[in-house]
Amino acid sequence: MLAILAAVLAFVTIGGLGWVFVGEDNSSDKAIKRAEGFTSGGNQTARAKAAKAEASTPEARRKVIELQLKEAERRERKARMTMKAKLKHAGMSLSIRTFWIISGCLAAVAFLVPLFLGLNVLVALGIAVVVGLGFPRWVVGFIGKSRLKKFSMEFANAVDIIVRGIQSGLPVHDCFKIIARESPSPVGPEFKILVEGLGVGLTLGQALDKMYDRVPTPELRFFSIVIAIQQKTGGNLGEALSNLTTVLRARRMMGEKIKALSSEAIASAGIIGSLPPVIMILVGLTSPAYMGLMFTDFRGHVMLLGAGMWMGLGILVMKQMISFKF
Structure with a gap:
């Protein structure tokens, strides 16, 4: 009987000691986890405070203001690119509908006149596109720039x-x-x-x-x-x-x-850009048969199209080179 009681007491003692040690380990783990949580929360708070302090620096405010100004400038530039805005800049009282009606009439006349003169349909269509879409917009833009x-x-x-x-x-x-x-x-x-x-x-x-x-x-x-x-x-x-x-x-x-310093480059670009069409017109006036093949033969049409594309690309590049913003 005493042996059984001693065994039970020993079992309870060993179990109690084990529970104490195991429970102490769990509480330590929980304490460690709580400490890590407090540390991570403190780190997050510190990072938030650091980010807020960084955002309140003059450099950060300058960057934010710069981005806002660029966005406002982009919106204003997009608004100024519309045809309605260009008509306002030119001081014209025309409505958009009237402007497009005038452009359509010019395109129709520019398409029928080359056909009447015997030119190819594609050439007449290209002339109609240039006269109907490009010429009126160029006139409005030129008047608007002069007025501004x-x-x-x-x-x-x-x-x-x-x-x-x-x-x-x-x-x-x-x-x-x-x-x-x-x-x-x-x-x-x-x-x-x-x-x-x-x-x-x-x-x-x-x-x-x-x-x-x-x-x-x-x-x-x-x-x-x-x-x-x-x-x-x-x-x-x-x-x-x-x-x-x-x-x-x-x-x-x-x-x-800036205009005085860039005048030589502007004059050179004007001469280079106008030289090919001027020579073509002079050759056409002196030797119509020699230049007429460019307008009657399909290969001439392809050559004119390629020349026009290259000339347009060259003029665009020169325009970007001589345009100075200040």
């Missing part, structure tokens, strides 16, 4: 009128009226539309945004930014606009210097 250039050249003088008016005690709205009345086209008519917009209840920022849609020039954007900053922060508007005119004139002087 005139606006940029006269805009600094218009800002000077605002500066002198503010220094003499006139309100900004009255200065806009003076510009609308005294400045030449297109600055005067655009400021007249601006004054009319302010008269019907538009804010100055909204009126300037609408004006920028019609005349998307960097000078007008700078002016809008200066006005917006002055409205939010206050300060001397006359002094700010005076500094703006200095920047605009310095920018214009830089553009003239």
Whole structure:
């Protein structure tokens, strides 16, 4: 009996000791896991704080602002590429429907006249595409660029009128009226539309945004930014606009210097690009039979097509080489 009791006590003792050691190991594992969890959570928190601190640095803010400006510029450039926007830039009151009707009529005339003269159908179709699609868009783009250039050249003088008016005690709205009345086209008519917009209840920022849609020039954007900053922060508007005119004139002087330095390259590109078609026209006038095969024979059509493609590629490359952005 004593032996059985001693065996039971020994079994209980050994089991208790084993449970103690095993339980201690489990609690240690749990403690280790809890410590690892706290450590990993602390590391995540530290990484989050480090990322937040890195995002708040001036370099990170500069990158974010740069990306935002590039995205806004891309959207504005895409909006300016539409035909409706180009008609606005050119100052034309034509609707898109009227423009495409005129383009279709020109294409039909350009297709029928070569057929009447006996040229090949493919040649007539190519002429119709160029005249119907390319020529009207080129005319609108040329008029728009000329108008924007005139606006940029006269805009600094218009800002000077605002500066002198503010220094003499006139309100900004009255200065806009003076510009609308005294400045030449297109600055005067655009400021007249601006004054009319302010008269019907538009804010100055909204009126300037609408004006920028019609005349998307960097000078007008700078002016809008200066006005917006002055409205939010206050300060001397006359002094700010005076500094703006200095920047605009310095920018214009830089553009003239770039134009002068690149004039030789532009002249060379013009001569190289115009030489082949001029020679073809002269040879056609002096020896019509010699050049006529290019327009009557199929092989001549292929050669003209290849020459046109190569000339177009060369002109595009030269255009990219002589186009300077500043």
